[in-house]
Amino acid sequence: RKEVEQDPGPFNVPEGATVAFNCTYSNSASQSFFWYRQDCRKEPKLLMSVYSSGNEDGRFTAQLNRASQYISLLIRDSKLSDSATYLCVVNLPYVRGSQGNLIFGKGTKLSVKP
Amino acid sequence: EPEVTQTPSHQVTQMGQEVILRCVPISNHLYFYWYRQILGQKVEFLVSFYNNEISEKSEIFDDQFSVERPDGSNFTLKIRSTKLEDSAMYFCASSESGTSGFQETQYFGPGTRLLVL
Numbered sequence: 001r002k003e004v005e006q007d008p009g010p011f012n013v014p015e016g017a018t019v020a021f022n023c024t025y026s027n028s029a030s031q032s033f034f035w036y037r038q039d040c041r042k043e044p045k046l047l048m049s050v051y052s053s054g055n056e057d058g059r060f061t062a063q064l065n066r067a068s069q070y071i072s073l074l075i076r077d078s079k080l081s082d083s084a085t086y087l088c089v090v091n092l093p094y095v096r097g098s099q100g101n102l103i104f105g106k107g108t109k110l111s112v113k114p
Numbered sequence: 115e116p117e118v119t120q121t122p123s124h125q126v127t128q129m130g131q132e133v134i135l136r137c138v139p140i141s142n143h144l145y146f147y148w149y150r151q152i153l154g155q156k157v158e159f160l161v162s163f164y165n166n167e168i169s170e171k172s173e174i175f176d177d178q179f180s181v182e183r184p185d186g187s188n189f190t191l192k193i194r195s196t197k198l199e200d201s202a203m204y205f206c207a208s209s210e211s212g213t214s215g216f217q218e219t220q221y222f223g224p225g226t227r228l229l230v231l
Contacts, residue, residue, distance in 0.1 A: 032218070041203075041227075042224065042225075043205055043222040043223060043224050043225050044157060044205070044222050045222070046219055046220075046221075049219070087156075087157070091218075101159045101162055101170060101172075102147075102149075102157075102207075102220060103159070104156045104157040104158070105156065106155070106156040107156065
């Protein structure tokens with residue numbers, strides 16, 4: 001069973017479109033959730049953390065449903081610069097002094113066209 | 115803005131050779147990590163390190179791998195006898211703390227692309 005599963009993509013959208021990414025995770029004890037973006041052959045960069053009540057950062061909105069073990073990311077008014085791979089990331093529970101290491105989904109590639 | 119740095123950016127080596135990948139974490143961070151990403155696949159956790167010892171390691175991190183913090187700034191990953199399947203991008207990451215904040219952010223370096231021939 002995959003620990004973090006995402007839409008396979010790729011998503012090809014025009015500029016200005018709204019696009020939604022979905023993600024499910026398998027470990028119900030997971031405590032921290034993030035969206036990272038990764039440009040081609042670059043490192044993952046934190047886009048936003050995901051909080052239980054949902055959170056928004058400009059054009060980006062993240063939602064968490066713990067009961068369904070489901071995370072989403074919505075991008076409104078997409079820009080050419082949003083083209084990247086979006087990674088759903090979950091932090092394993094803190095147990096036995098563990099630092100809680102990140103578990104990555106495979107990512108969904110987004111391509112925003114003019 | 116402080117950042118994690120890694121050297122070299124690219125490394126080509128022959129199978130069976132030893133390689134050392136170097137990282138300089140963000141200066142006030144206490145927790146350090148190595149991840150790898152095989153081309154076209156997901157980012158995978160290798161090892162975490164705190165207080166000069168390994169905190170956790172994955173099944174990938176076998177006896178061929180070791181980590182070290184030889185001084186106050188560097189954090190290294192050594193692969194003793196490289197295999198073809200070790201070819202990947204290796205990312206170092208660091209975080210300020212690991213036990214108090216569940217939303218602790220890990221900051222990634224630009225990676226070292228390792229090619230084993």
